Amino acid sequence: MRGRALAAAGRVGSGGPGRWRGDFAMRASRLHLPTLRDPPKDGDTVSHQLLVRGGYIRRVAAGIYSFLPLGVRVVERVKAIVREEMNRAGALEVFLPAVVPAELWQESGRWEKYGPELLRLKDRKNAEFCLGPTHEEVVVDLARKDVRSYRQLPLNFYQIQTKFRDEMRPRAGLMRGREFVMKDAYSFDATVAGAHASYRTMYDAYVRTFERMGLAFRPVEADTGAIGGSMSHEFQVLADSGEDALVACGACTYAANVEKCPSPAPARASLPGDAGPSAIVATPGAKTIDMVCAALGCTPRQMIKAVLYEADGQPVAAFVRGDREANEVKVKAHLGAGLVALADAAWFAKATGLPPGYVGPVAADGSGALGGNGGLGHGGGVRCVADAEVMALTTAVCGANEKQAHRQGVVPVRDCSGLTVADIRMAVPGDPCPQCGAALRGFRGIEVGHVFYLGQKYSQAMNATFVAEDGTEKPFEMGCYGIGVTRIVSAAIEQNHDERGICWPVGLAPYPVVVLPLAIDGPQAATAEAIEAALEARGIDVVRDDRDERPGVKFNDADLVGYPLHIVCGRKAQDGVVEVKIRRTGERFETPVAGLVDRVAAALAAARAGGPLHAAALQ
RNA sequence: CGGGGCGUAGCGCAGCCUGGUAGCGCACCAGACUGGGGGUCUGGGGGUCGCAGGUUCAAAUCCUGUCGCCCCGACCA
Numbered sequence: 001m002r003g004r005a006l007a008a009a010g011r012v013g014s015g016g017p018g019r020w021r022g023d024f025a026m027r028a029s030r031l032h033l034p035t036l037r038d039p040p041k042d043g044d045t046v047s048h049q050l051l052v053r054g055g056y057i058r059r060v061a062a063g064i065y066s067f068l069p070l071g072v073r074v075v076e077r078v079k080a081i082v083r084e085e086m087n088r089a090g091a092l093e094v095f096l097p098a099v100v101p102a103e104l105w106q107e108s109g110r111w112e113k114y115g116p117e118l119l120r121l122k123d124r125k126n127a128e129f130c131l132g133p134t135h136e137e138v139v140v141d142l143a144r145k146d147v148r149s150y151r152q153l154p155l156n157f158y159q160i161q162t163k164f165r166d167e168m169r170p171r172a173g174l175m176r177g178r179e180f181v182m183k184d185a186y187s188f189d190a191t192v193a194g195a196h197a198s199y200r201t202m203y204d205a206y207v208r209t210f211e212r213m214g215l216a217f218r219p220v221e222a223d224t225g226a227i228g229g230s231m232s233h234e235f236q237v238l239a240d241s242g243e244d245a246l247v248a249c250g251a252c253t254y255a256a257n258v259e260k261c262p263s264p265a266p267a268r269a270s271l272p273g274d275a276g277p278s279a280i281v282a283t284p285g286a287k288t289i290d291m292v293c294a295a296l297g298c299t300p301r302q303m304i305k306a307v308l309y310e311a312d313g314q315p316v317a318a319f320v321r322g323d324r325e326a327n328e329v330k331v332k333a334h335l336g337a338g339l340v341a342l343a344d345a346a347w348f349a350k351a352t353g354l355p356p357g358y359v360g361p362v363a364a365d366g367s368g369a370l371g372g373n374g375g376l377g378h379g380g381g382v383r384c385v386a387d388a389e390v391m392a393l394t395t396a397v398c399g400a401n402e403k404q405a406h407r408q409g410v411v412p413v414r415d416c417s418g419l420t421v422a423d424i425r426m427a428v429p430g431d432p433c434p435q436c437g438a439a440l441r442g443f444r445g446i447e448v449g450h451v452f453y454l455g456q457k458y459s460q461a462m463n464a465t466f467v468a469e470d471g472t473e474k475p476f477e478m479g480c481y482g483i484g485v486t487r488i489v490s491a492a493i494e495q496n497h498d499e500r501g502i503c504w505p506v507g508l509a510p511y512p513v514v515v516l517p518l519a520i521d522g523p524q525a526a527t528a529e530a531i532e533a534a535l536e537a538r539g540i541d542v543v544r545d546d547r548d549e550r551p552g553v554k555f556n557d558a559d560l561v562g563y564p565l566h567i568v569c570g571r572k573a574q575d576g577v578v579e580v581k582i583r584r585t586g587e588r589f590e591t592p593v594a595g596l597v598d599r600v601a602a603a604l605a606a607a608r609a610g611g612p613l614h615a616a617a618l619q
Numbered sequence: 620c621g622g623g624g625c626g627u628a629g630c631g632c633a634g635c636c637u638g639g640u641a642g643c644g645c646a647c648c649a650g651a652c653u654g655g656g657g658g659u660c661u662g663g664g665g666g667u668c669g670c671a672g673g674u675u676c677a678a679a680u681c682c683u684g685u686c687g688c689c690c691c692g693a694c695c696a
Contacts, residue, residue: 034629034646036629036630036631036645036646037630037631037645037646037657038630038631038644038645039630040630040631041625041626041630041631041632041688041689042688042689043688043690044689044690059688061687061688062687062688062689110696114696115694117696133696134696136696165695165696167694167695168693168694168695169620169692169693169694171690176695184696243695341693341694342693450696452696480696482696518654518655519654549657550653550654550655550656550657550658551654551655551656552654552655552656552657552658553656553657554655554656554657555655555656555657556656556657557657559656568655570655571655579655
């Protein structure tokens with residue numbers, strides 16, 4: 001097919017990687033482009049609705065989608081850019097199995113640890129397998145089989161694969177599906193310094209990758225999570241609809257996930273000489289911070305909020321100021337616990353004898369300081385941790401550890417002693433930048449990439465070693481690096497759409513140009529065909545909307561599908577003049593057909609690096 | 620996994636409360652007109668009413684169970 005079309009056009013194809021050329025799909029009537037006028041019922045995320053309405057994807061099951069021809073093209077655009085940048089960075093493409101034998105996961109210990117997100121299967125012999133949600137095990141196995149010496153290092157293997165994670169709740173279309181396409185890379189180095197260099201190389205490659213895609217993004221410092229390790233950055237596409245809360249400094253380059261961003265420790269309040277003892281007051285029915293404030297005439301800032309956790313099966317009470325949010329990641333890090341989750345209220349009550357909703361850092365008998373061993377609950381068995389801000393309060397209101405009651409006039413530095421103090425709150429916009437002190441600004445983001453320094457976690461567990469320069473056997477120093485290919489498709493739309501439809505960045509558009517003949521015969525159609533052929537000959541992917549539809553239908557479909565550049569062949573086509581519209585800006589102007597293809601080629605080439613299409617270059 | 624909601628034509632929905640010939644808009648097919656932002660008219664085709672039981676002379680409608688899906692939350696290398 002390809003060869004035939006190229007021959008017919010009498011030229012040699014020169015499409016870059018990831019491009020198809022020369023098939024017959026560029027006529028809209030042959031493109032299978034089932035656009036929908038009404039938004040689908042399945043989900044209300046903008047990008048998902050536009051992908052379905054624009055004829056890119058169809059839902060098959062929860063979190064599982066089919067890609068239509070146009071959808072495939074966008075995915076391939078993403079893959080092509082990712083491949084080029086990975087290859088440029090010296091990574092080597094491999095292709096690992098989607099179905100992975102259980103033994104490998106048992107070896108790393110994750111068969112037990114990973115939980116129900118890991119979709120497990122059995123074959124006909126009853127042997128166990130899983131659908132790979134990530135591929136550390138497989139790639140470590142690959143490396144340990146063939147890499148014996150430091151002389152073979154460093155190595156970086158990557159693949160573009162369909163992953164499966166049996167998410168508890170798939171949502172938002174491609175953004176958080178169960179089946180999704182991901183690029184994952186794994187670096188192997190002989191030394192920590194080498195691993196850091198590999199990390200840096202990947203980081204830089206990611207910056208280039210997302211720039212070329214025309215996305216507004218920010219690399220942010222991220223939590224290293226269960227995996228441990230010391231270095232991790234997320235690449236976040238900035239979008240109000242994003243799931244992740246970020247803070248970034250306006251003055252320097254610092255940016256972080258709010259979970260990761262350290263908060264400053266304010267000075268402890270000094271003990272006021274004239275403070276009276278705290279007292280318990282009845283606050284019937286006051287379940288929320290706001291209700292307590294209304295009842296007692298205080299502000300959330302003056303309150304101490306208890307957040308109850310279950311950490312490795314043990315009850316933990318975390319105290320933060322009433323206007324703050326507890327940061328589970330920091331709590332977990334502080335406790336050094338393996339599993340931390342918000343506690344079930346009934347479980348907590350049963351385990352501690354304390355009334356959830358009325359828990360405070362001062363023992364129920366009101367005698368003042370807590371006992372040595374944490375103090376709270378029967379037997380004093382509840383571990384307590386307070387945010388540093390709590391100890392900076394001069395007086396405060398907190399739960400009384402009695403039902404329907406709070407304690408007023410609490411002086412934390414005096415009354416709270418059986419607890420540890422740490423930074424456990426969520427960072428918020430306005431906090432000082434940990435690097436330069438300027439005020440942080442808040443953003444929301446969609447995580448499209450993640451780079452991670454792993455160290456020896458997997459190589460050690462799986463006994464993947466090489467012989468080092470000094471003759472000793474050492475585990476590989478590793479890093480892993482993911483890019484959510486299909487998620488990018490969604491994220492790009494979240495960031496690039498308007499009320500009419502998608503506004504693809506040139507680098508990601510399924511076709512950068514659409515030609516719209518407003519009549520299906522006569523000079524308008526002839527001009528459109530000529531422009532299509534000329535663009536095609538220049539290696540530019542183009543759709544010609546040859547359908548016998550009214551102009552309004554074609555305009556609306558073109559806007560919905562989101563071709564970056566529209567060439568309209570209307571009445572003036574017979575005089576050699578067409579109209580060009582830039583989808584994103586809505587700019588429109590008439591321009592002579594003569595030389596148009598050159599101008600289009602130049603404008604697209606300029607925009608392909610990630611920049612905008614400029615009207616001036618097209619006129 | 621907790622809370623809420625929805626399953627009726629390809630898509631979006633009404634009908635259900637109060638049981639009695641399964642409907643509307645868009646899309647689709649044929650024809651005519653029309654032709655710069657989802658146009659008009661005429662005539663058509665298309666439905667196991669999610670599934671399984673039950674009640675009833677009769678069930679889309681009432682009852683029980685079950686499956687699927689969406690939203691909020693919890694969770695997320």
